[in-house]
Amino acid sequence: MHKKHPDFFPPRDxxxxxxxxxxxxxxAKVCxxxxxxxxxxxxxxxxxxxxxxxLQLQEGQLATMEKLDKLGFDSVIILKDENxxxxxxIMKTNAYIEFNNMLS
Known part of the structure; x- marks a missing residue:
């Protein structure tokens, strides 16, 4: 997405x-x-x-697709307001795939 919308975030740092x-x-900042x-x-x-x-993970515990599937999400969304x-x-499982397909 960054290549399709390079001005979404402020400049680096x-x-x-x-x-x-x-x-x-x-x-926050992009870096x-x-x-x-x-x-x-x-x-x-x-x-x-x-x-x-x-994700309710303990220190050192890995985030796995199995854990994400159990929780029902597999991506995040970042929105920018007018200011x-x-x-x-967080976004439900497959939301990114559906979003990406809409842009194609």
Whole structure:
């Protein structure tokens, strides 16, 4: 998706707000080569939400497709509002495939 919508996120290393479904707002930025990573401050805030709260994984436990299938989701969606603020949420299993097919 990044190649199809290169201006969706702010430029690399520019900080923006990222709200999770609990209402908490993280300071975030895209980073790494080709802006392929999403990072929050503190760095583990996003992973703690996704891995500990959503997936309910223990430290060192792997996220597997079997676990995702049991929970009923396999992707996340990031939305941007008119103010340039972002929200992230989980999406039901196969939602990304369906979304990607709509764009084709």
């Amino acid at each position: 520019e900080i923006f707000n990222l709200q999770i479904p609990t209402g908490d707002i993280f300071s 790494q080569e080709n802006s392929k990573a999403l990072m929050t401050n503190p760095n583990k805030a996003l992973s703690d939400w996704l891995l500990r709260k959503v 340039g603020d972002f929200k992230i949420d």
